[in-house]
Amino acid sequence: MMISRLSPRAHVISWAIETFPAVFARHKRYSAFDSHLDQDAVAEARSWYRSFDASQLPKGNTTYARSSGPGGQHVNKTESKAISVYPVRELLSVMPSFLHGSVRASKYYTANNDALTFQAQTHRSRTANTDENRRKLMDEVTRMYRETTPAETSAEKKSKHKEIEKRFHEERINHKKKVSAKKQSRRGPPE
Numbered sequence: 001m002m003i004s005r006l007s008p009r010a011h012v013i014s015w016a017i018e019t020f021p022a023v024f025a026r027h028k029r030y031s032a033f034d035s036h037l038d039q040d041a042v043a044e045a046r047s048w049y050r051s052f053d054a055s056q057l058p059k060g061n062t063t064y065a066r067s068s069g070p071g072g073q074h075v076n077k078t079e080s081k082a083i084s085v086y087p088v089r090e091l092l093s094v095m096p097s098f099l100h101g102s103v104r105a106s107k108y109y110t111a112n113n114d115a116l117t118f119q120a121q122t123h124r125s126r127t128a129n130t131d132e133n134r135r136k137l138m139d140e141v142t143r144m145y146r147e148t149t150p151a152e153t154s155a156e157k158k159s160k161h162k163e164i165e166k167r168f169h170e171e172r173i174n175h176k177k178k179v180s181a182k183k184q185s186r187r188g189p190p191e
Helices: 008-019 025-029 039-050 072-077 088-094 097-103 126-148 155-187
Strands: 061-065 081-087 115-120
Touching: 039 097, 039 126, 061 126, 081 088, 081 126, 088 097, 088 115, 097 126, 115 126
Parallel strands: none
Antiparallel strands: 061 081, 081 115
């Protein structure tokens, strides 16, 4: 079951926009790109990421196998290839709900055991390959966060947006006044 990242109000709005696109074209044009996201969940994900540390991630299960490729007799005789499996339920328990949907969408997800599976065989030692898998997990979690969570808007961009919005409304009011004056002049002088 995929947990939705949309607020209840955003569900209704997104349904209406998809159903009646012509009516909501103006609304969509003037809304923020992340307005459909649940802002509380986004804030939770941001605070989680600021305090995120690799030690918070689950240990997972690592098995070893014989590596393949170049390496000669050492590769053929030792089991240095590390295969690390991190169950999804353990990952979801340490990650914010906003990121839950992207865990099963990861390229490392294996549906057979409902886990993220990483393999490393580039190093000669087991521990180096196990550490490589751990680094891959950390990189994948970071990638999930960066792709799903929008960055915070800087104060400079917010003020710039407010200026643009203010100018837009002023120009709109001026245009309305000009059109009104033009219509008034067509009527003739008041009696």
